[in-house]
Amino acid sequence: MPLELDISRLYYSQVNKIIRDYIEKGEREFIIRGVNGHRYLFAGVSAEVKVELYGTPGLDLGAFMRGPVIRVFGNVQDGAGNTMDEGKIIVHGMAGDVVGYAMRGGKIHIYGDVGYRVGIHMKAYMDKVPVIVIGGKAGDFLGEYMAGGIIILLGMNTLYPERPIAGLFLGTGMHGGAIYVRGKVKESYLGLGLKPYPLDGEDEKLLEKHLKEYCEDFGLDLSEIFKEDFIKIIPYTHRPYGKLYAY
Amino acid sequence: MWNIALRAKELSGCGIAGIIHRKGELIPGEMILKAICCQYERGNGLGAGFAAYGIYPELHEYYALHVMAQNKQALEKVEEFLQKHTFLNFQEPIPTKKVKTIKDPPLFKRYFVRPKFDEEEAEFCDITAEDDRMVQLVMEINEKIDGAYVISSGKNMGVFKGVGFPDEIAEFFRIDEYKAFIWTAHNRFPTNTPGWWGGAHPFTILDWSIVHNGEISSYGTNRRYLELFGYKCTLLTDTEVVAYILDLLIRKHGLPLELACKAMAPPFWMEIDEMPEEERELYTAIRILYGGAVLNGPFAILFAYNGGLVGLNDRVKLRPLVAASKGDLYFMASEEAAIRAICPDPERVWAPKAGEPVIVEMEEGVIPNQKSYLKPRPAEVKEDALRIGYLPPLLFSSK
Numbered sequence: 218m219p220l221e222l223d224i225s226r227l228y229y230s231q232v233n234k235i236i237r238d239y240i241e242k243g244e245r246e247f248i249i250r251g252v253n254g255h256r257y258l259f260a261g262v263s264a265e266v267k268v269e270l271y272g273t274p275g276l277d278l279g280a281f282m283r284g285p286v287i288r289v290f291g292n293v294q295d296g297a298g299n300t301m302d303e304g305k306i307i308v309h310g311m312a313g314d315v316v317g318y319a320m321r322g323g324k325i326h327i328y329g330d331v332g333y334r335v336g337i338h339m340k341a342y343m344d345k346v347p348v349i350v351i352g353g354k355a356g357d358f359l360g361e362y363m364a365g366g367i368i369i370l371l372g373m374n375t376l377y378p379e380r381p382i383a384g385l386f387l388g389t390g391m392h393g394g395a396i397y398v399r400g401k402v403k404e405s406y407l408g409l410g411l412k413p414y415p416l417d418g419e420d421e422k423l424l425e426k427h428l429k430e431y432c433e434d435f436g437l438d439l440s441e442i443f444k445e446d447f448i449k450i451i452p453y454t455h456r457p458y459g460k461l462y463a464y
Numbered sequence: 465m466w467n468i469a470l471r472a473k474e475l476s477g478c479g480i481a482g483i484i485h486r487k488g489e490l491i492p493g494e495m496i497l498k499a500i501c502c503q504y505e506r507g508n509g510l511g512a513g514f515a516a517y518g519i520y521p522e523l524h525e526y527y528a529l530h531v532m533a534q535n536k537q538a539l540e541k542v543e544e545f546l547q548k549h550t551f552l553n554f555q556e557p558i559p560t561k562k563v564k565t566i567k568d569p570p571l572f573k574r575y576f577v578r579p580k581f582d583e584e585e586a587e588f589c590d591i592t593a594e595d596d597r598m599v600q601l602v603m604e605i606n607e608k609i610d611g612a613y614v615i616s617s618g619k620n621m622g623v624f625k626g627v628g629f630p631d632e633i634a635e636f637f638r639i640d641e642y643k644a645f646i647w648t649a650h651n652r653f654p655t656n657t658p659g660w661w662g663g664a665h666p667f668t669i670l671d672w673s674i675v676h677n678g679e680i681s682s683y684g685t686n687r688r689y690l691e692l693f694g695y696k697c698t699l700l701t702d703t704e705v706v707a708y709i710l711d712l713l714i715r716k717h718g719l720p721l722e723l724a725c726k727a728m729a730p731p732f733w734m735e736i737d738e739m740p741e742e743e744r745e746l747y748t749a750i751r752i753l754y755g756g757a758v759l760n761g762p763f764a765i766l767f768a769y770n771g772g773l774v775g776l777n778d779r780v781k782l783r784p785l786v787a788a789s790k791g792d793l794y795f796m797a798s799e800e801a802a803i804r805a806i807c808p809d810p811e812r813v814w815a816p817k818a819g820e821p822v823i824v825e826m827e828e829g830v831i832p833n834q835k836s837y838l839k840p841r842p843a844e845v846k847e848d849a850l851r852i853g854y855l856p857p858l859l860f861s862s863k
Contacts, residue, residue, distance in 0.1 A: 254502050254503070254805065256505065273800050273801045275801055294784075294799055294800055311813075313815065314784060314815075333780070333818065356781065356818070357780060376814055384818075385732070
């Protein structure tokens, strides 16, 4: 039986203490209701726990965490998955800015749109490859300074039909990892040293694997997603700014 | 002396919140308080404040001056000045309550006035001239009367602000006793400028009020630009310039609201290059003419006037801003949770784009002194145009 908590009257630091105490005692499943603006939920938690959150969690949800699988029935605010290491955040709504900042492992699945600077500074090392899948559209600076990992942008479940699928400065300063976009982006929106490429067989396998899991999370139809072609955005040089000051 | 606490640079994270009822129905003060307190950690106790519109309906013909003074002598000087330059209809201390954590607050008094004119000037006396005169008088008090500041000067509105957390400042000013059709609130975390009573947000001039999260790195440029038009920056905080830029661009130069916002947070040249010709010409002109009004640095601001509430981000969205609506109520805040704290089930929640204002104006004819700035208006002052260029209305008449 999962442990049920209503935290609507509690301050975030109390909530985090209660959660940690329960985890310490061996509790592995949580259903938490009345979430509204509580910061740092499950931040730094190093345990394989399953969580359902109802409401709008506050800033830095799951920051630095290693292991928890958090399903959010609502929207998440800025900084969700900040520097997370392992685990998963599934958002049945939209997300704010700087989601998955400096992420080094684990997954973030978002049903709808995301804000600005999502997935910036993402990195990867050996078998640690962080993945962010965005069902809607993204603001400016998606994947800025990205050094590794995967961002998949679908542009499907969006509140903003008038906006482009990704904003300006897409992948600026990126020197590793890959951004997959369903559809097209204007090349003028791309950061320096980046190019869109068609997918090869490896890419297709990888996309299918990640998107299958994404569709299972939200009960979506995978074939619907593959009705449109993807492009892959990667740096064509390892050091895009290497010659900036050396003419 | 003012107790001006200047701290070493800390991480910034002010919180802002605003509510407007499009049909002018009154919203109790508890509501805005709840929204700003949901963002408690965004402040550090060095400043909080509220702007309320529609709180003086019986005296709506008069400019409501909220005056903050260090001592009685300063207040007396203000009164002497007002006797000389205004018709004073009514005055009273602003009701406050003792709050344990608020030590040595300044004195607060409100005056309901209309400016006096010389006989010659009186012939031309209209709303515009009255507004201009009020701006001058406020600048004069703030600059010349030691220890006294006018913290708000609009009709049927007022600002309540000071050093403390939002709940403390609300208790001090008895915010729960007011009802307003527009509220804005601020929870301050000062980073580069002192945390003192005058430096708390909102900042105002006439009925413009502004709350701000971020920092305006272009303060020096903006300040020098505004000084050319007679605005004096006396409150030691960057945000002050925004209030005066709004007054200059919108009220004086007649720019429609949206374009004024684009002057403050202009599109990048690379975006302008891709625009169709007419638009390109317009935005090029704006960037050239209003270079001094560009706000550089990270910001999310909310500003209000008698008739509207506007949210605006810097052009790369370095500070958060969320908007939502339910029926005639519109909400804007730093965090979605702040909105859900007072409206758990909004019909729409959205993240405004960087540099694109969210403008919510009230329905026509629902409040006294109602203003609408959606459309361009004729520039009010021509000599400005001679001294420093202003935009030929032709350029934006199609807007």
